[in-house]
Amino acid sequence: MVNGEKYVSEEARQAVEEAIAQVGYVRNSAARNLVKQESRAIGLIIHEPHSLLFEDPNIGSILLGANEVLSKADYQLVSLIIDSDRDSRRVADYLRGGLVDGAVIISARASDPIAAAVAEIGLPAAFVGHPDGTPDLPYAAINNEEAARNITGRLLGTGRQRVGMIASALDRDSGQDRLAGFRAAMGGKFDPALVVEYPLYTYAAGLEGMQELLRREPAIDGVFAASDAVAAGAMTALQEAGRRVPEDVGIVGFDDSSWALRCRPQLSTVRQPADLLGSTAAELVLAQLNGLPGTPRVLDTTIMWRGSA
Amino acid sequence: MVNGEKYVSEEARQAVEEAIAQVGYVRNSAARNLVKQESRAIGLIIHEPHSLLFEDPNIGSILLGANEVLSKADYQLVSLIIDSDRDSRRVADYLRGGLVDGAVIISARASDPIAAAVAEIGLPAAFVGHPDGTPDLPYAAINNEEAARNITGRLLGTGRQRVGMIASALDRDSGQDRLAGFRAAMGGKFDPALVVEYPLYTYAAGLEGMQELLRREPAIDGVFAASDAVAAGAMTALQEAGRRVPEDVGIVGFDDSSWALRCRPQLSTVRQPADLLGSTAAELVLAQLNGLPGTPRVLDTTIMWRGSA
Known part of the structure; x- marks a missing residue:
């Protein structure tokens, strides 16, 4: 012992x-x-x-x-x-x-x-x-930061011009690091007005966060959601606002949890083991x-x- | 003591x-x-x-x-x-x-x-x-049986003619009792061919169960799902099959969990405390x-x- x-x-x-x-x-x-x-x-x-x-x-x-x-x-x-x-x-x-x-x-x-x-x-x-x-x-x-940077880069690679983030759980390393990775990938395109923050990785955060982003920037065409549950809420808000996914707005998540396959269309996301x-x-x-x-x-x-x- | x-x-x-x-x-x-x-x-x-x-x-x-x-x-x-x-x-x-x-x-x-x-x-x-x-x-x-009987009765009261059930968890009292309540409410209209059974109260059970019910009876116009997660899966299957909820098919669940308010339209269900x-x-x-x-x-x-x- x-x-x-x-x-x-x-x-x-x-x-x-x-x-x-x-x-x-x-x-x-x-x-x-x-x-x-x-x-x-x-x-x-x-x-x-x-x-x-x-x-x-x-x-x-x-x-x-x-x-x-x-x-x-x-x-x-x-x-x-x-x-x-x-x-x-x-x-x-x-x-x-x-x-x-x-x-x-x-x-x-x-x-x-x-x-x-x-x-x-x-x-x-x-x-x-x-x-x-x-x-x-x-x-x-x-490595949350690296993974967030990679998927944001992939989203930008689809030609999106106005890309925001629904950030969550900034009191944890995962939340902080995902935001840091997003910011790094955005580089000179990073706009703090297109980042909304919520305390928890929830569907409700995604629903409200997407509504807020649409108010702030009606021309928004890409979103990195800090988790799949957040992304699922955001997709519901987009549907209710009459925006098509992925035609009008491309959205990516994080986790590859059971939420990802339940989304319609299914969610592009980071798989963490x-x-x-x-x-x-x-x-x-x-x-x-x-x-x-x-x-x-x-x-x-x-x-x-x-x-x- | x-x-x-x-x-x-x-x-x-x-x-x-x-x-x-x-x-x-x-x-x-x-x-x-x-x-x-x-x-x-x-x-x-x-x-x-x-x-x-x-x-x-x-x-x-x-x-x-x-x-x-x-x-x-x-x-x-x-x-x-x-x-x-x-x-x-x-x-x-x-x-x-x-x-x-x-x-x-x-x-x-x-x-x-x-x-x-x-x-x-x-x-x-x-x-x-x-x-x-x-x-x-x-x-x-x-009292799962009474609650299931009541909500099935309410569904029948909307004029539905071919009503089925996605039953789950029949190895538990809750699953057995919800099926018994459905059967009691249906009375002479009960058709065992319109009951599908799954081991667990899951979204996946609802998705597969609804697809199976649509194969068995294309004219189905009402469904009692044994839980809200099951109902959410069933609603996705109905949307993918081009059926409108509630116009073509009315659906009710059980629990009043967070699934109920996430469904579009929101779910009619039994609230259990x-x-x-x-x-x-x-x-x-x-x-x-x-x-x-x-x-x-x-x-x-x-x-x-x-x-x-």
């Missing part, structure tokens, strides 16, 4: 076992787990409002990927959702209570108190994504539990070019 | 505390929790394939409702997802390990091994929904932890009549 100091000393373990032997038994097998100091559970910590959690199919894919790896290693995945500061404090207490042996942290924000708590406890952990300003933990991530992000982060946690270093990994993305641009 | 026998005896508690005193301390606060035999955590057990979990916004609402109640009572909600028999066994082991003080069980099937394990352990627990053949645990539920189901089930668990009986509750549904029928 790598973190020897996290475990009860041999002396303490013997004393507890003797005490239990004296009085016969302790029914609850948590006692056995305590002696071994193992819960055989790994926490999946998700920073999302509960009410919007289920709009982001990526989280389901990350969860699936993490569970496949942990299930094979006979660990139980337990999901902990953080939606408020109060939740943050309670989850930190839960982690300190020894009820999990490690943690995968997704959708973290830069000022994430849980990441700090995990570092303080010394819990084996890994991020999905790589927020700036968080403790130095291993991570599985994609959400299940692999989850399984890789889980492997990084298991490596640490086995005394190995967790080496950060950046996974590849690809452009899926379909009918929307 | 109601289930005294689940707790460590006073003698054992003292012996363990003395042993800890002898050796100075045990770093991990799981030791403290063990002495009290409390984890301050409640499991939310979800029976869904991970890959489809995030297509059902009801689960998010149930989770939100349960978390609000548990958070106020200073309990941590931990979600455990069951997608396979292997998961079932591991979750049962996890529950036996004393890592949660109670459980809310959703989307259970009639032959649910977890419900049996919970009953065997004597863990305070409640169902969302009320599957037949499961142990006698308290539950928070709606998913958040209240979650909070009520959580209250039933807390009641048992406080030594009170958990009395089953059936909550009301209402019809939301919009543009799709």
Whole structure:
């Protein structure tokens, strides 16, 4: 075991076992787990409002990927959702209570108190994504900036002249990096008036954001939506405004989640390997539990070019 | 405390505390929790394939409702997802390990091994929904059969002649009861050839189901979809087949989830109070932890009549 100091000393373990032997038994097998100091559970910590959690199919894919790896290693995945500061404090207490042996942290924000708590406890952990300003933990991530730059470039390559972005989640690395990639691809054509910002990657953000962009620039002919759910909302707004996709307005998204194939026309987007992000982060946690270093990994993305641009 | 026998005896508690005193301390606060035999955590057990979990916004609402109640009572909600028999066994082991003080069980099937394990352990627990053949645990539920009968009746009231159903999840009480309600409302007009069945409440089931119904009966003019996600898929299939909604085909759903307002036209559906189901089930668990009986509750549904029928 790598973190020897996290475990009860041999002396303490013997004393507890003797005490239990004296009085016969302790029914609850948590006692056995305590002696071994193992819960055989790994926490999946998700920073999302509960009410919007289920709009982001990526989280389901990350969860699936993490569970496949942990299930094979006979660990139980337990999901902990953080939606408020109060939740943050309670989850930190839960982690300190020894009820999990490690943690995968997704959708973290830069000022994430849980990441700090995990570092303080010394819990084996890994991020999905790589927020700036968080403790130095291993991570599985994609290069959001490069991917955003590439798909914006591809959209510009279809001859669009007035291209905007519906940006989201600028308090996260993914949101910031996708905006930075858009800006880089636009170069001298970048117009801040054609960027609208919303707090979350949602269908509603896309619907409202597209309506706002149409008000600001009726001649808009291209849109990069920060996620597929956002793009789906934007396509509904375009249809309601009588604009044809892709003839009048070309639109591209990000994720290649289940939203992309539900759109009509189907969405041109960036495929990110959400299940692999989850399984890789889980492997990084298991490596640490086995005394190995967790080496950060950046996974590849690809452009899926379909009918929307 | 109601289930005294689940707790460590006073003698054992003292012996363990003395042993800890002898050796100075045990770093991990799981030791403290063990002495009290409390984890301050409640499991939310979800029976869904991970890959489809995030297509059902009801689960998010149930989770939100349960978390609000548990958070106020200073309990941590931990979600455990069951997608396979292997998961079932591991979750049962996890529950036996004393890592949660109670459980809310959703989307259970009639032959649910977890419900049996919970009953065997004597863990305070409640169902969302009320599957037949499961142990006698308290539950928070709606009357799916009555609600399905009512909305099918309303659809028939618009003058439809050839009405079918896209049924789903017939291995659950909700799926069975919605089909039974449809059949009851149809009476002598019920035609088994106009019922298609799919294993899960998904958009894909609606898409394929509607295509199949159109092949079987080109004159079909009304459809009851077993959930809003199913109805959304069916509406896409109707649009692609050149059928107008509601002029050519009237369609109704079930749930009043976020899918309903995204449909164009917006979906006529049954509103079920998913958040209240979650909070009520959580209250039933807390009641048992406080030594009170958990009395089953059936909550009301209402019809939301919009543009799709």
